[in-house]
Amino acid sequence: MLDFIITPFVNVLLYIYQFLGAGINDFGWAILIFTIAIRLALFPLTRSQLESTKNMQKLNEHPDYIKLQKKRKDGKITQEKFAEEQMALYKELGINPLGSCLPTLLQFPIIIGMYWAVTKALATSPLQLINLIPDINLSNASSLLPLNSQFLWMDLSQPERWYGLSNILPWEFGIPILAILVFVTTYFQTKLTTPPSTGDDQAAAMTKMMSIYMPLLMGWISYTYSAGLAVYFVASNIVSLIQYALMGRLNLSNLVRKKEPAVK
Amino acid sequence: MKKPKYLLFALLLIFVGITFSGCRGTGAVASSWPGITVNGETAYIAFNASIYTIDLTQQGNLKRTAPSNDKDLRGHTFFHPPVILDEETLLVGSYKNSLYKIDSSSGQTTEFFTHARNRWIATPLISDETIYAPNANGTLYALALDGTVKWEFETDAAIWATPVKDNGSLYLVSQDHTMYAVNARTGDQIWAIDLGAASVNSPALDENGILYIGTFGSKVFAIDSKTGESIWEIETQDYVWGSPVLGPDSTLFVTDLSANLYAIDTQAANILWQKQVDTDTSITGSPLLVGEALFVITRSGEISSYSLEGERLWNEEIGNEENPVEFHGTPVLAGEDLILVSAAGSDKLIYAFNTELETQWSFEPGN
Structure with missing residues (x-):
């Protein structure tokens, strides 16, 4: 399902591994370098998510919002009315309600793709290796296999x-x-x-x-x-x-x- | 307050389950294909955490499943074909690092060797009351029949191929890109040759003492077993996964991962003919030579037979888009004309064909 992410990730991992010399410890370093690179690339999304979370916290502490919640709790307004007024408050405070979950959703396939790329590249069984070989797009792939999986x-x-x-x-x-x-x-x-x-x-x-x-x-x-x-x-x-x-x-x-x- | 807690925990488990099972429909993802050993009218099938004994005279009816005792082997994966130690005992290694002895009549399972810290993928070789067991930790263990270690021979990468023994020497291929000759009695290295790429298949040895081996470098080598020197090398279109097979008139048959079947003249060191069995698929096993015909299976679930001159004789396709079946490994001959094929990706583990490739029966553990 995530092959469009996993396959390029596998190749980047192998490229780093090859660049480092394809020797002992190098696949471990390749994982570390690629993880750090991915986390840095996702940093704008992480920051945007944090900003949104902060705004949502501000909303939770806003007197108008506290009043609104109390009204709903006491049954003075319907759920529809609550949602309507909540949206108005979002607009007034300039908050995007999807602001904190959207970056998370975008990060998700990348992080899961990374997990699967590491698993796939290690190919510890014949079936895994058969599945890995056609996905390697490096010119001298055969000399890289099998990966040297020793690290420390x-x-x-x-x-x-x-x-x-x-x-x-x-x-x-x-x-x-x-x-x-x-x-x-x-x-x-x-x-x-x-x-x-x-x-x-x-x-x-x-x-x-x-x-x-x-x-x-x-x-x-x-x-x-x-x-x-x-x-x-x-x-x-x-x-x-x-x-x-x-x-x-x-x-x-x-x-x-x-x-x-x-x-x- | 308890409901949201449990709900959250359940959601967390579901999420982790989906993530770690690769977003597939089921959590259980096969990581191997069945290994088949035939002994007269019985076949032993190693797959996941079970060894199935089936009756070849009764359309592959299941006779028993091991382990039958309390030995809990959940989470284990057996991959290589079980080895027949003696009339009553099988030997099989799992992906969880242990070699097991299995009583073939009762299904009782006992641990035999547990000191290797990696998977058992290659089939052990038994010769002269010694078990030569290669492990994915890169070590070839020579074990006595009571499980004690006689010697160990270390290589630099996983060993997935069974060694070949001749005149007191073992010929062993490791994924460290090297083929080794090892003294079978002492475990001392006799020679080593760099193949330039990994290899996961066993060499074929002819009567003149020439070894033939295919590699991931898309090459087939002929190597002098006495000196370890390369005599010739021939390029293939893709990685060679299955072991080369020797045929009559100094012909060597080889397959590759682009589903090509080659006939090589070992004397002239050239390719006699080459056929692509199918496109967009691969062959991971060796060809099976039965009389005057070669049988090859493809990952796309197809079995074909060829004459020794390269003419296609028969063909049968089991896998299709609606019912995907993958054939892996090398077809196994049972009796004179029954061909057993390992399947992956379907509930059926084994398909049986006659030599005209008519399906005789299939084996599904649940049925």
């Missing part, structure tokens, strides 16, 4: 485990360092890039759920799938955090939030 201590085509403690421990135990890194960076990314709660209980609950389940889910995927994906997740999370930090949008209060006093 990892085989990028395999779920990552570090066996450095096996000499000390009485049994062989592989520590999933990358999966842990993915969990930690996803946790910080979810926590630090989520806008402060506007007092909406439902939204706050959803945010809390996301900050718990998303890191678990991404950590589990990294534990199970090839290390190349985990490298992509970690790089993507870190670049995203740096981008937010540079824009001054890291929401540190989410990390050190004090317990709110009980309402009497």
Whole structure:
């Protein structure tokens, strides 16, 4: 479905890999370089999304909007009337209601395409390699195959485990360092890039759920799938955090939030 | 408050499921095609997490499925054809890095070798009470029949091809672009030759000690098995995936990923004839030589037979746009005239044809 994105991405990844020398560690660096490049290319969309989120927060705090919400809650206006007046308020404040979700929607296929490009390029089974070969548009493709999937201590085509403690421990135990890194960076990314709660209980609950389940889910995927994906997740999370930090949008209060006093 | 929480979590799971299954209709995406081993009137089919035993005299009826015990092999993928260790035991390796022994009469499955940290894609070779098992970690393991390691031979990339053994030497092709000759008793390297590109097929060895191998560099090499020196090389139109097959009168038959079938005169080092079986498809297996006919299958679900002079004899197409079926690997001969073909992309794992390419039956695990 996303072949129009995945195929060019595979070729860019392979081109970077070839440019770096197609040797040991080079596919890992190719993933890192391409992830950073993609994140930088998507930066205008990220910024526009953040601006829209900020505007929406302003709207949530606007006295007219608070009144409007109260009226709807109390049943003083119909849902249609509420929507009508909300639109009027959007116009008045110059807010595009799709402004925060449209950039996200545009980023989505690119980020998923990147995930699939990494998976496809690693081609760890015969069927995957057969599917990869016709999509390579580089002149000397045959000399590049198979990709050297070694990166630092990892085989990028395999779920990552570090066996450095096996000499000390009485049994062989592989520590999933990358999966842990993915969990930690996803946790910080979810926590630090989520806008402060506007007092909406439902939204706050959803945010809390996301900050718990998303890191678990991404950590589990990294534990199970090839290390190349985990490298992509970690790089993507870190670049995203740096981008937010540079824009001054890291929401540190989410990390050190004090317990709110009980309402009497 | 609980409903939105559960709703969000369910949506998150659905999203991740769709994303990681490639936006296909089903989450389960086949990553292999079935491996077939024939033993008399029985065939063993390795596919996903199961080994199916089918009766070739009963239209491919399913006799049993392994594992039959509590051994949970969910998530495993068996790819290479099961190897017959002895009358009662099969050996098969999975994508989850373990080699398993399977009792062929009961379906009982036991772990045999678990020290490799990568996939088992190549079929192990059994000779002189030794199992020569190449792993995708680039290592060829020589194992005793009790699973202990006799020696290991390391290469720089994955090995997907079974080694060939002759007079105490093993001839091994790794994806590190190299063919190796290895002492079968000690595991010491005898020679190595750079092929210039990866290869995933086993070499063919003729009676004069000449090895023939095809590569992703779209070349077929003839190599002296004694010295490891290249005698000649011939260019093909596309990558060679399947192993070359030796025929009568010093003829070598080769296929490539543009669905070409070649007959090469190994003495004169030239192409006798070349036929493109079909356009817009590929051939990933070797040709099967039965008597005076060659059988080739294409990814588009077509099986064709050719005379040794390159004339097309019979042709049957199973796959079409409405019912896509992919044929992969090398057709397998059962008995004198039954040809078994591995299918991917459909519920049916095996199609059986006679030598005139009339469909005899097909095998679907659920039925």
